[in-house]
Amino acid sequence: MPEGLRVGYFPGCTLKTDARDFESSALAVAGALGIEVAELSRWNCCGTVYSLDAVNLMPRLASVHNLIRAEEEGFSEIMTLCSMCYNTLKRTNNLFTSINSAVVADAPWRTAINDFLCLDPGYSGRVKIYHFLEFLREKIKPEQVKDLVVRPLDGLAVAPYYGCLLLRPKEIAIDDPEKPEILTPFLSALGAKVIDFPLNNECCGAYQTAMHPEAVARRACRIISSAQSEGADMIAVSCPLCHYNLSALQNATNSRQSGPKAMPIIYFTEIMARAMGLNYQTDAANMTPTSVPPGRCRASAWEAAK
Amino acid sequence: MKIILGNSHPQSLFAQRIEALSGQKLFACYQCGKCSSGCPMAESMDLLPNRVIREAQLNNGPVLMSCRAVWFCSSCFACAVRCPKGIDIARIMEAVRTIQMMDGKPITEQPSCEDTGTLPQIALVSHFRKFNV
């Protein structure tokens, strides 16, 4: 087990409410792998979506506050579980770091933001932002995961779904935006059969679920059907919004005659924690509407055996 | 009819506002359609993303002010990573949304509180952020 792996942790709102099972399973996995995860003692909303407005300063401030807090608490690296928090914090961080890169148009913001937040220490741009998946790839070898497996997945067919926010735009991508496979070695280490499917990097509809749930249900239907037709037993996700859109909207999609069969949508950390035999708190009964009719797929047998 | 495109024309107000708000070069677009062909929300849109850009190049204010497509964009950046001209189309969609709101007549409404009961915070907060000029 590697010595002294310590990382700051920015949870974000949804990890403390709807996605508690994501947080607790991730913390259990990190603990087993010898990673010390230290939650920031003060944090606020990341701002949820990175502002695309080229002139308005205000939407960036929520993220900058968090980055200042991280620096104040002495973290050179912080980690998120939520893909949206990752995207927003990382892109804001880029305003301060990549003056010569593709986001050059945003560079003058660095001074403007620091001037505006004159009561806080200015942000230096030195904190590195990771998503947990990226952190695992950089710091942990799949063999270390393999050594901890007590209940191998025995060829269970898991389809990793990446969505948008870990892969786009290019300057924050943790993997190839068109052919992501960052989860493959870890799921393989658990004994799973990893299913590649063509829609694994297509948007689930994101926040449109608030206003256009029918359109998002159509997305969910397409994505689940695609994974199913490649033989997947379950879909592994890394974002609470993808999780919600793909699982909660299954009711809508399943009521269609031609829709896909019910498919469990599970955070990748839950799959890891279960294969490693770790206990983690889950509110799955009310929080994650992924009830699977008995016998619908092999994953339900695995669910029942847990 | 001869059409001259450009943002220097005094009547190209829309194009100028969109370029300022988005920081993108509208007139770099040569209408290849790659953005629209990969857009996951295209099936729900009244104007495809490349068409939104075309109308903006033509400074077609009335069409853009009544365009619902920009409210279906989920900011997934599939278009932006694929555009051969390096245009961040999501920023242009956002700029059109913003102009609709700045001019006081967004073409869509926020969902009511009753509709939002089971949504996770991440969906609610990010959605409401899109109504923030």
Ligand code: SF4
């Ligand atoms: S992909 Fe780029 S160049 Fe092609 S139509 Fe879309 S915006 Fe225009």
Ligand code: SF4
């Ligand atoms: S960012 Fe918007 S316009 Fe572009 S592909 Fe995604 S949904 Fe379509």
